[in-house]
Amino acid sequence: MVLGNVANGLIAPGSRDAVNGGQLHAMEQRLDGRIDGLEQRVDATPEGRALASASAPTPPAAPEAEGPAGASGDPAAASAGRAGGGIASADGGGTPAPADAPAPTPQVNTADLEKMLARANEYTDGAISNFERRLDKMDKRFNRMAAMSSAQSAMAMNTAGLATYNRLGAGVGYSDGETALAVGYQRVLNERGSATFSLNGAFTNSGEQSVGLGVGIGW
Template sequence: MVLSNVANGVIAAGSRDAVNGGQLHSMQQQLNGRMDGLESRIDSQPQSRAMTVASADTGTPAADDAPPSTGGNPPLADAGNAPKSSPQPQAETPKPEAPTPQVDTAELEKMLARANEYSDGISREVDRRLDKMDKRFNRMAAMTSAQSAMAMNTAGLNTYNRLGAGVGYAEGESAMAVGYQRVLNDKGSATFSLNGAFTNSGERSMGVGVGIGW
């Protein structure tokens, strides 16, 4: 059963108002917009920092690394007795640093979890209220059916005092109605009636009527 023309309910802590499809759609659009914004921030992270650090490792040697000048004198011949020089240790090449992400993934997961929990809570609350409303409609229909059955059974009685009862049933909900009617004169041109209906869930209704004929 579709419920139409539902006004906008208040979405706040402690609110007991029902919400409509437009409010749910607006909330879904807001959640989608936030998620799209987070995804775009993750996709647009700068990658130039890693390239800059890598290019710094390919520099040219400095001028201090050139061999010392001999001042114009020819080098002396090695007689084979001089000790051989040990190779100079080379400095370790710094490793490129990993780019720092602009968005904390743990915080992003927490935000998404809170958004999912909030939307799931709203969905459960809406389902609960709609189910409660459906059951109440069924109970009202059961009471109406019980009152109709009671009235039909007392309408054809040709006595001064009339007492009737009826039972109604609608989609798992049941109700019972009891009514009394009194004829006020010998001609039967004036009557008075009193009736009531109730369900096992606590709903009650009562009616009073007067009829005059000539």
């Protein structure tokens, strides 16, 4: 059963008001905003920037030289190497080719980063758990309200056809694990039966209660 046109309920400690879909959507947007803010704060820290730098793809290294000049079979290159002495010869002479310098490794304090991520996860888990508990309470309250409505309807049907001056009725309602009891009294105020007075109340097994008072006049 869908309940429509539900007004905004009070979200505060001790509140027993029901909330609607718009309020749930607003709370979801607030949770998403806080999670995005936490991610931005993590990225803004030195540890977060270092982690992002470490996870970035490194450019491919330049291809290494094929060996001493002239190894490819080029006579001119081999001759130039022997003449200049720039390539290491068999007896150890000449200047060796420079090696590529290794890229600097960023220093990441993994302990601090893990603590920060743990705090963020703990906050998010706590917010989601609290949200789920509120939804569970709201579902149970809707079920109790439905049980009270069913009990009042059953009570009213049982007293509608009684042609007496005093009418006492009772009804029981059930909705998804929640039960309610409704009791009502109606009094015909004159002999013509053109005026009546009624009083009824409904109660659930969890403490919710509702009371109704009515007056009817006919001519």
